[in-house]
Amino acid sequence: MDNVGSNLQAVRNAIAQAARTAQRCAEDVALLAVSKTFPAAAVRAAFHAGQRAFGESYLQEALDKISALRDLPLEWHFIGPIQSNKTRAIAENFSWVHGVDRLKIAERLSAQRPQTLPPLNVCIQVNVSGESSKSGVSPGEVAELAHAVARLPQLRLRGLMAIPAPAEGLAAQRAPFARLRQLLQELNAQGLKLDTLSMGMSQDMEAAILEGATIVRVGTAIFGERNYGEK
Numbered sequence: 001m002d003n004v005g006s007n008l009q010a011v012r013n014a015i016a017q018a019a020r021t022a023q024r025c026a027e028d029v030a031l032l033a034v035s036k037t038f039p040a041a042a043v044r045a046a047f048h049a050g051q052r053a054f055g056e057s058y059l060q061e062a063l064d065k066i067s068a069l070r071d072l073p074l075e076w077h078f079i080g081p082i083q084s085n086k087t088r089a090i091a092e093n094f095s096w097v098h099g100v101d102r103l104k105i106a107e108r109l110s111a112q113r114p115q116t117l118p119p120l121n122v123c124i125q126v127n128v129s130g131e132s133s134k135s136g137v138s139p140g141e142v143a144e145l146a147h148a149v150a151r152l153p154q155l156r157l158r159g160l161m162a163i164p165a166p167a168e169g170l171a172a173q174r175a176p177f178a179r180l181r182q183l184l185q186e187l188n189a190q191g192l193k194l195d196t197l198s199m200g201m202s203q204d205m206e207a208a209i210l211e212g213a214t215i216v217r218v219g220t221a222i223f224g225e226r227n228y229g230e231k
């Protein structure tokens with residue numbers, strides 16, 4: 001945990017380097033620190049090293065951390081799969097939800113978002129690498145879902161998210177990210193106003209930035225290896 005500050009700086013440097021290569025502004029690539037499986041103390045250390053936005057995948061673990069860190073001005077993003085019995089707690093406690101892939105879930109999040117809070121920022125998760133992932137809509141289904149989600153009053157549809165299958169080498173990593181960027185451009189050409197591509201993790205962040213990522217979701221490179229992996 002002592003390394004969180006220096007790891008964060010290394011990740012920021014890598015983002016800046018990739019942005020330079022892509023001839024983009026580093027400020028246009030937001031860093032979401034994925035703190036799942038790590039304790040509140042690790043989040044606090046990252047906060048003291050200048051990080052504000054944190055991503056969590058497991059609801060109960062996230063709620064415990066959010067509660068333990070109420071004294072800090074943090075921005076919480078839910079990035080895990082969403083079960084319908086969890087939507088109320090997600091709508092009440094998070095600023096962003098990255099993994100929306102069903103209209104029913106989006107409708108519940110909108111209905112349950114407290115009126116006292118700003119609209120919940122959401123991304124639609126797209127399955128851009130075929131078989132590998134069970135989550136996400138297929139590229140052919142994105143437009144219909146996006147237009148429906150964009151009409152929900154307490155949500156603000158911001159863009160698209162993907163978790164491509166792991167791939168070796170920059171070219172292979174870039175292909176699914178390029179597909180996601182193209183899908184976002186198509187939606188904007190249809191009149192939606194989307195500004196977010198949530199793509200890229202510790203292993204493929206450079207490829208994602210080269211293809212236009214506006215949020216990279218980075219866990220391991222900041223907090224270290226997760227001991228108990230995916231629950």
Ligand SMILES: *Cc1c(COP(=O)(O)O)cnc(C)c1O
Nearest residue numbers: 034057079201202217218219220
């Ligand atoms: C765990 C997780 C990440 C972070 O992955 P790392 O490889 O540790 O950087 C990013 N996005 C999602 C959706 C995750 O579940």
